[in-house]
Amino acid sequence: MKLLLCGSLVFWLATAAGQTLPDGPGKAIVQRMCTPCHGLGSVVRARMTKERWGSVVDDMVSRGAKGTDDEIDQVIDYLAANFSKGAAKTVNINKAGAVDLADALEISAADAAAIVSYRRDKGDFKSLQDVTRVPGIDIKKIEAAKDRLEF
Ligand code: HEC
DSSP: OHHHHHHHHHHHHHHHHHHHSOOSTTHHHHHHHSSSSSOSHHHHHOOBOHHHHHHHHHHHHHHTOOOOHHHHHHHHHHHHHHSBOSSSOOEETTTOOHHHHHHHHTOOHHHHHHHHHHHHHHOOOOSHHHHTTSTTOOHHHHHHTGGGEEO
């Protein structure tokens, strides 16, 4: 009896997890790799860039999620394909306000505010090079988002 209950619980958990995920390559791996510790609720509600998904999955692996390198790549591709953040939303760095900059470039509010105030003082940015001159901002993040930048 105990065994039966246990088996149906596992079955129920597996189907509950399966229902929330869209079909696609990598789905089975996500179901296996990402459900031992928590449900998939926060996964299916999330919207992230591929880069962000990469770091979330890395974080989960460091917490104990198990998969080969190849499986991990497939999981990241699957998540990025299905739960992407309005991918590649571009933003004009000379026109956008701080909130939009922070959102589109995935930089901190403080960095976005620094960009806006630098722009106010020094005039429009003409290239990525100009942006790198803003004191104190995380240049790596800006460079990672350079495809989303318009001048
Ligand atoms: C070994 C256990 C474990 C496994 C396996 C695991 N996670 Fe997590 N996950 C956690 C823990 C613990 C938290 C809560 C972290 C926190 O609150 O800081 C979490 C939180 C999350 C969050 C929400 C927090 C955030 O950073 O937004 C997401 C999304 C997530 N996991 C995705 C995944 C994905 C995708 C997989 C499969 C690749 C996965 N998890 C596998 C342990 C795990």
